[in-house]
Amino acid sequence: MSGLSPAEWEVLLLSLKVSAVAIAAALPLAFGLAWMLARWRFPGKVVLDAVVHLPLVLPPVVTGWLLLLTFGTNAPMGRFFAETIGLTFLFRWTGAALAAAVMALPLMVRAMRLSLEAVDRRLESAARTLGAGPWRTFLTITLPLALPGILAALVLGLARSVGEFGATITFASNIPGETQTLPLAIYSALQLPGSELQVARLAALSVLLSVGALVLSEWLARRSGHGKGRHVL
Amino acid sequence: MSFDIAVTLQRGHVRMTYEFAAGPGLTALFGPSGAGKTSLLDAVAGLVRPIEGRIAVSGATLFDRAQRINLRPEKRRCGYVFQDLRLFPHRCVRDNLLFGWKRVSPDERWLGIDVALNLLGIGHLLDRMPATLSGGEAQRVAIGRALLSAPRFLLMDEPLASVDADRREEILRLIERIRDELSLPILYVSHDRAEVERLAQQIIPVEPAHSAA
Numbered sequence: 001m002s003g004l005s006p007a008e009w010e011v012l013l014l015s016l017k018v019s020a021v022a023i024a025a026a027l028p029l030a031f032g033l034a035w036m037l038a039r040w041r042f043p044g045k046v047v048l049d050a051v052v053h054l055p056l057v058l059p060p061v062v063t064g065w066l067l068l069l070t071f072g073t074n075a076p077m078g079r080f081f082a083e084t085i086g087l088t089f090l091f092r093w094t095g096a097a098l099a100a101a102v103m104a105l106p107l108m109v110r111a112m113r114l115s116l117e118a119v120d121r122r123l124e125s126a127a128r129t130l131g132a133g134p135w136r137t138f139l140t141i142t143l144p145l146a147l148p149g150i151l152a153a154l155v156l157g158l159a160r161s162v163g164e165f166g167a168t169i170t171f172a173s174n175i176p177g178e179t180q181t182l183p184l185a186i187y188s189a190l191q192l193p194g195s196e197l198q199v200a201r202l203a204a205l206s207v208l209l210s211v212g213a214l215v216l217s218e219w220l221a222r223r224s225g226h227g228k229g230r231h232v233l
Numbered sequence: 234m235s236f237d238i239a240v241t242l243q244r245g246h247v248r249m250t251y252e253f254a255a256g257p258g259l260t261a262l263f264g265p266s267g268a269g270k271t272s273l274l275d276a277v278a279g280l281v282r283p284i285e286g287r288i289a290v291s292g293a294t295l296f297d298r299a300q301r302i303n304l305r306p307e308k309r310r311c312g313y314v315f316q317d318l319r320l321f322p323h324r325c326v327r328d329n330l331l332f333g334w335k336r337v338s339p340d341e342r343w344l345g346i347d348v349a350l351n352l353l354g355i356g357h358l359l360d361r362m363p364a365t366l367s368g369g370e371a372q373r374v375a376i377g378r379a380l381l382s383a384p385r386f387l388l389m390d391e392p393l394a395s396v397d398a399d400r401r402e403e404i405l406r407l408i409e410r411i412r413d414e415l416s417l418p419i420l421y422v423s424h425d426r427a428e429v430e431r432l433a434q435q436i437i438p439v440e441p442a443h444s445a446a
Contacts (some may be wrong), residue, residue, distance in 0.1 A: 125280045126319035128306035130333035130382045140332075144323050 004205075007176075012205060015181040018093055019161040022100035023108075026157060030105055031150070034112035055167070056106040064170025067099060071171070095172030096179040100161035107160050108153040115149020116142070148221060155217035162209055182206050235386070235418035236260060240286030240296070242272050248284070249273075253437045259412045259419040261429040264439030270422040271316065273439070274388045277420060278313045279306035290386050291418060307336075312384030312417075316391045318375040320363035326374050327359040333382025342383045344415070352410065353377045369400035373407065380411070386418040387411070393428065408432060 004012065033052055037045065055063045071078040071089045081087040089095035119142050127137040143150075165183040172179040174188060182202060189198045236255040241248055249269045262270045275281035277288055279295065282303065288296040290311075295304045312333075320329050330349070334342065350356040353373045363371060372395055379387065389408070396404050409432065412419060423429050429436055 120319075122315070122317065122319050123321060125278075125306065126313070126315060126321075127332065128280070129278050129309070129311055129313040130378065131307050131310075131336035132332070133305070133307050136336075141321065 008201065008205065010177055011180060011182055011185045011202070012209075014093065014177070015162060015209070018096045018100055018181055019158055021094075022097040022104060022161045023154065023157050025097070026101040026105050026108055027154070030108035030153060030157070031112055033105075033109045034116055034153075037109070038113045038116040052109050053106045055103050060103065060164075060166025061170050063102060064099060064167035067095075067102065067167060067171040071095070071098060089172065091173050091175060091179065093172075093178055096164075096168050096181060099167040099171045100164040100181075103164050103167050104157035104160040108157040111149050111153035111156055112146070115146040115152070118149070119145045151217055151220050154220075155213055158213050159210060162206075162213070182209070234289075235291055236277075236420055237287070237289040238273075238277070240273075240276055240283040240288060242269065242276055242281065243284050244269060244272055250286075251439070255418075255420070255435050255437065257416070257418060258434035259408075259421050259432050260435045260437060261421045261423060261433035262439050263423060263426070263429045263433075263436050265441060266424055268439045268441045270439050271390055274313070274390055274420065274422055277309075278311050278388055279304060279309050293385070310383070310385045311388055312379030312382055312386070313388045314375050314379050314390065314392055316394050316422075318371055318395060320366075320371060320375060320378070322363055324363075325359070326355065326361050326363065326366070329363065329374060330355075330359075330377050330381055333378060337383040342381075344380055344383065346381065349377050349381055353407065367400075368395045368397055369404065372396050372404055376407070376411070380415070384417070386420070388420050388422075390422045391424070392421075393423075393425070405431065 033048075036042075037049055037052075058066075067089075069075055071081070073079075073082070073088070073090055078089060081089070087094060089098050123145070124137050124141050127141045128134075132140060162181075163183055164181070165187070168179065168181065169184055169187070174180055174184045176185075176188075180188065182205065186199055186202045186206070189195045189202060192198075234254045235257050236253070238254070239250075239252040241250045243249075247269075249272070251269075251273055262273065264270060272281055276283050277290070277295070283296060283298065285298050286296070287294070287298065294300070294302050295309050296302060320326075321332065324332070330346075334346070353376060355370065355373050355377055358366065358370055358374065363374070366374065372392060376389075376392070392408065393401050393404055405428070408421075411417065412432065421429075421432060
């Protein structure tokens, strides 16, 4: 395969930008939600759990439509973000990132919640008796022990967001150079007669990206040193 | 008094009241399993909050419901040797031993690292991970970790539980040395009469849980 054409570069870089921003934004939110669901008891926990998991079970086109209803130009959240920090989503790459983040969120919350629930809380109380406050206990005990799950969440989220199609095309539309990520570009190419080679090249790029993410996650898990004998996925 | 305790603990639907004052040296809480001895140690360490009462060690009040005093576990300066040890599985023996040590200011430390390693005979284990230790080794590391956190008193919960029969004598001698050489008040939980009679200056019998409706 020869080098990438400028148009292919554009699609690839846009995809990477959208996914990176989506996961960077979703990571703290997903961790907070995972923590609440794993550690807290509060009324409405079941409802929160269900809402978080909604994008996992809904048809993506419905999620995209719900995003239009909440983050559209005249919708409550859309107006809030536009007026406070000047951030709009419709027909923009930020919208593609939002759709990718929402679709990745349930997978990330699940992986992190499981790993947090697996942390032995007796070890945390041992750290407390040894003079570590709650924050230091979190950093030295809870976080390292939950790290494999957090890395797994990162990889799952990344894979999910790179492959995001339905919610993105519904919410942010398919605009080359703005919201046209890899899956959307493959879809567009499929609509054009005689573009089989283009489809194949984009599909191959997509596979390379996914394999690359897997290799990266394995490497991260090994480097973290706590994953001895453990695999991220 | 080393330990001055009068508390009521709630465990499930059962309430348990403990009241005793203990002098220096090793005080044993002796009674059958299920009598709530571990709950009492947890309360002294600040891991369980009593519903009523007062806990003071060597004159310092750690908990007093009436005065609304409840020191956080990390402020109580207790060396707690748990029955299930609770060594940090992701840290090597060295990091486990130094976990509490690093969190006390140098002028409050009363036990040197070399002295501790010698006393416990664990100098050769420093780079090992807890999962690779034998029961006796892990027990000695857990005791070392507690001692190196420069505690003002020691809580020991069935320290012979995870030790093989042929290593019991070795750990018993170690506890005797800690008792005699470190002049540290020790609250010691066991269900074994012979063990308690050998080690303790004072024995507090703990009855099985009596519920107060």
